[in-house]
Amino acid sequence: METKQLSAIPETMLIPLWAKATETINNGGLLHDETAVEIFQKLDYDFSKFKKATMSQVGCCVRANLIDQETKAFLKQHPDAVVIQLGAGIDARYQRLGMPTVTHWYDLDLKETIDLRRQLIPETEKNTYIALSMFDYQWIDTVKAAGKPVLIIIEGVLMYFEPQLVKDFFITLCNRFDRATILMDMLSYMLVKHNKQHDALKKMDKEAEFKWSVLHTEEMEAWHPKLHLGKEYFMSDYTQGRFPLIARLAYRIPYFYRHGNQRIVRLEIE
Template sequence: MKADKLSGVPETMLITLWAKATETNRPDALLRDPKAVEIMNRIDYDFTKFRGGTMSQVGCCIRADLIDREAKKFLEAHPDAVVIQLGAGIDARYDRLGRPAVTHWYDLDLPEAIDLRRRLLPETERNTYLAMSLLDFRWIDTVRAHGRPVLLILEGVLMYFTEAEVRSFFDAICRDLPNGTTILFDMLAYSLVNNAKHHDVVKKADKTVEFKWSVLDTHEMEHWNPRIHLVREYYMSDHARGRFPFIFRTLYHIPYFHRRFNQRIVNLELG
């Protein structure tokens, strides 16, 4: 199956697919995703160009595993939840979590991404797809209509939007989603804003892609709206199990480097 029509940000979803599929075959895997292996084998694309991107390959798997863990905690507390994964690409999280018996699970992405997703990961009665931008806020009405606890997941997404767009997104969900709504997402390493040309694999996918947003202190987001509360966050280098190259393992012991060159997994709740 060809993926040559993908470009720009949608093409980056092939990076995370490659990272998870590559990891799954390791005996010491940080994440196991057999569905990623199956999907990658069905796509006609030159994945070899990502070889050598150790930081990103490992980082994608740490990121996915930490978000999976947080999602499981939420679903254990709220088994009747509605889940929506925004910018889902061809991520198989619904399968990876064992197809949880939630009220409903939505995966949302741009039409070209959803078209590929439907061919590789068919919808089910409980897991359906929305082909639109996450800034097309009609999806909020769809989620809210269930009247159940809400979990939003954004993996590898928000860094491609401007601060104004990210704030617009949070304004909308703060206005329209219920108390207890949980948002799980990754915060780009602050040093990478406007520096995608230095990223080890994104620069190989599409040179027009740029990283546009991050904040150095996640608590800053609590000042955007009084409903936003930081529940917890994880610095990804603390969960790498020695898999990052030696030079980075050394540098992460320096507080300045640890804070500015580290990606984070963030759990926010609307109160």
């Protein structure tokens, strides 16, 4: 299946796909995703360019697994929730979690991505797709309509947008939702404007720039009185020794641990 038409940011979804499929095929233990393997085998794309991108391969699986675990915990507490995954790409989290019996699960992305997604992962009664920019806030009315607890998942997306746009996005969420839980990843602070140093992104044909992160997640709480940090994971703590030795040693240095770590963050609007 052809992928050459994808623009720069949508093309980045192929990196986590490759990472998850590789982990599953090799029985690596960080994540198991049979749907990723099926999609990986269907796409006409030169994934071999990523074969030396160990940090990304491990990191994508750790990131996905931590968000999966937080999602499971949320759904255990709120089995009737409405879930929306923004910038979903071709991630199969709904399938990977066993197609949970939520009120509804939406996957949102740009039309070019949703068109491809529909060919690869069929929609179901409980899991449907929205072809829209995450900054086109029509989706908020859709997820609020059921009057159920809301979980918003944003993985591998926010780092590509300007800081003011990201801030305005969270302010809008706080203004529009009385309550909601947000699961997201936070780019390593030292990678902002240094995408050419990323082991996988630098191998892509089209350039996508890293534009946003914050060094201390608590800074986001100042954006709106309803926005609160619930939990934060530093991903280097969860790699099971799979990062290269030089990286494992670097993360023992407090400065690098803070500045060089990608994080998984749970935010609460309340």
